[in-house]
Amino acid sequence: MKVDHEVIQTVAELSQLKIDPADLENYAQGMTQVLDLAGRMQAIDTQGVAPMSNPLDATQRLRPDVVTETNQREAFQAIAPETEDGLYLVPRVVE
């Protein structure tokens, strides 16, 4: 399928990415090629085939609901761009 600039702008929005208008064409061409490649899948009959998400068809393992990790807020926040009083700082969200 041919990907146009509008599609790129939509998926960039879904992906939370700012794309420079000058790069739109390049991304559009790249995604067109990848989706053409993926389009070859349509030639295969997959009627009735169950989708596979784990190669060993494993299911989620359960464990007892007990605390296994201690709180390490200081260690984790030491690598944050900006914190204050144990909180992560971001620009004002609500005016």
Next chain:
Amino acid sequence: MSELHELSLTEQLTGLAAGEFSATELTRHYLSRIERLDPALNSYITVCQDTALAAAAEQDALRAVGHAGPLAGIPIAHKDIFCTQGIRTSAGSRMLDNFIPPYSATVVEKLTAAGAVVLGKTNMDEFAMGSSNENSFYGAVKNPWSPDCVPGGSSGGSAATVAARLCTVATGTDTGGSIRQPAAFCGITGIKPTYGRVSRWGIIAYASSLDQAGAMGRSAEDAAHLLEAMAGFDERDSTSVMDAGPDFTSLLTADISGKKIGICRTYFNAGLNPAVEAAVMSAAKQLEALGATLVDVELTMADHAIPAYYIIAPAEASANLSRYDGVRFGHRCDNPADIDDLYKRSRAEGFGKEVKSRIMVGSFALSAGYYDAYYRKAQQIRRLIKEDFLQAFQQVDYILGPTTPGPAFAIGEMVDDQVAMYLQDIYTIAVNLAGLPAISIPAGFTGGLPIGMQLIGRHLDEAGLLNIAHRYQQVTDWHRQGPALEQEANHD
């Protein structure tokens, strides 16, 4: 005695145990080689000189009191995708250029507990997305066999550093061929274990249903020792395989008589370099001489793996990489106007072009209206690919073929053709989709560049793969060849 860096892992262990040299001497030897030779290769992102020397001294002290672990004093390198507490872990990305993990990956913990000494963190394609190591924020890695060529990717730094003898063994990860393809391009041995064999805990995620860590060394024997110390059940990884105490070394020398090795004709198609084909067929004959039986086998789904992979992997990546938002860690843009601007600009600046492309393809494939046609379809094909392999494994024990369509290509040759680069993974990707173990083994040279062959096994049969590879390496010397590094010649 040979130079220390020419010794195999087992020879180094023997030398350390006999007191012929200490872990400190061995570590100093490698650190000085890295300082002298790596500026031209760029295989390391971070060299851990001080912590390596401290760890080596600790291993010497432990050995003196009789507490040597299975890898005590062996100098290793970790791909820069394994979290290392206190040591920057970048995943080859500007996004994580400032990320110093507060914890270590299970693999790192296990290898440190086994006594390995970490020399540094190796270069890689950003977030493991690439087949050439050109997608690294820290610059391309040079192939030690030819500075004009790529080392492969994404574990290109690990492959190059092992080939150049700048560490004894190295860790890597493989989502679509990222251990095996660079191993082939650099003339080393690399094994991608069964999905779930090695814990993914603490490994920066790319595509979680495909990602698997493995071992890279000059020989199958070295790789077996490393993998044995890395693998095993981990309750912190929800997809970890329950299997107590994997043993990859005791079967290394077993007789391979009667093993059935499948040759898949589909793998020897028009796109394959004739020298690679000749090398693989010659290796097949040698395995036959060792007692194996060669059997023709059909894999009807072989050509469909790439389209399915380039939907599934980006889809998982788009979800995994959503955590990089500039709030809790990683790159943050300057002077964000509002929260949306903070997210979008931090991500736009932090990620490189290939990563952004894959995130957008993934978001597209998962979006309303396209999910069934792309993502669901790819997951159905994934099952057919796995069933195709399982059918083949009813007739044969292993499948032999090339690892890559040709030897290492030139730096810059494919950067403008995304799909041509993707097609490099044609022989490796199906293995990840099916979750099977596979190993790449040096099998010859063409034009001065190494050739790799791939052996694929049944789920959980890493020991069998390593056994065949080791027996092959006992009658061949491709894996013993080393590149002539320019500075080395000047030095001596």
